[in-house]
Amino acid sequence: MLPFALLGAAPPAAARTGGWSLAPAGGGRPAFYAEGVPGTVLRDTVSVTNPGRTPVAVRLRGSGVPAVFARAGLRIPPRTRAEVPFTLTVPGDAVPGDRTGALVARDAHGRTATVPVRLRVGGPALAALTVEHLAVHADRITYELVNRGTTVLVPRVAVHADGVVGRVLDRAPRTLPVRLPPGARRTFGEPWPDRPVLDAVRVRLTVTATGGARDTADTSATFVPWDAVTGGSAAAAAGTAVLLRRRRGHRA
Structure with missing residues (x-):
């Protein structure tokens, strides 16, 4: 049975609508604050x-946070305050960092009141990423980056290519204009307009990020000017061809 209390003076409320209000129990808190590692069950009370x-x-529900109430639907008599215990379980696959959500109450007339929830997920910070699906096209190098860690990464990428007689591409590390959240997968491209016309090259791409994250991938490609070989008919149809002999490699 939920605890009910008759009101003298109403306590300060975090959210109010149409005369009734929603607030953390005990007064004095504008929001709920909780912290725990994945799997932790946190307990509090809302009024x-x-x-x-x-x-x-x-009716009560959680928005953006996994809240379970002792009683989701309740009827509050006049001049009365109901105290409703609830739990927040930090998801087992949650990554360290801050999350935001809210507890929401809605009455029979559709009016709602909310109280913010600030949840901090603890645990070790791990910076890790992988380079996948590196490929060479006619005038472009494409690849995917996957954030395998628990922190947001800002990747830096360097690209090198060696041909039969020496280096044909040498790009120093540069920072990509992206923030890669944990678990995210993104596709990127490197333009290569001055590629060799006739050569067999080996392309190596190296990506690093703060925290020690690092990975490399390499692939091979052969550039053949088919217009010179066939008298121009192939060039009119397909342009310069790139024959790929992909070989994947990692050094995490």
Whole structure:
């Protein structure tokens, strides 16, 4: 059975609508603050206050946070405050960092009140990424980056290519204009307009990020000017061809 209390003076509320209000129990808190490692069950209490002269029926739910209430639907008598215990379980696959959400109450007339929830997920910070699906096209190098760690990464990429007689591409590390969140996969491209016309090359791409994250991938490609070989008919149809002999390699 939920605890109910008759009101003298109503306590300060974080959110109010149509006369009833929603707030953390105990007063003095504008929001709920919780912290724990994945799998932790956190407990707190929310207050629904009805200072009016008629009963109020509301339903409670969590928005953006996994909240479970002792009673999701309740009816609060006039001039009464209901104290509703609830739990927040930090997801087992949650990565370290801050999350935001809210507890939401809605009455029979569609009016809602919310209280913010600030959840901090603890655990070790791990910076890790992989380079995947490196490929060479006619005038472009494409690849995918996957954030395998628990921190947001800002990658830096360097590209090198060696041909039969020496280096044909040498790009120093540069920072990509992207923030890669944990678990994210993104596709990127490196333009190569001055590629060799006739050569067999080996392309190596190296990506690093703060925290020690690092990975490399390499592939091979053969550039053949088919217009010179066939008298121009192939060039008119397909342009310069790139024959790929992909070989994948990692050094994490």
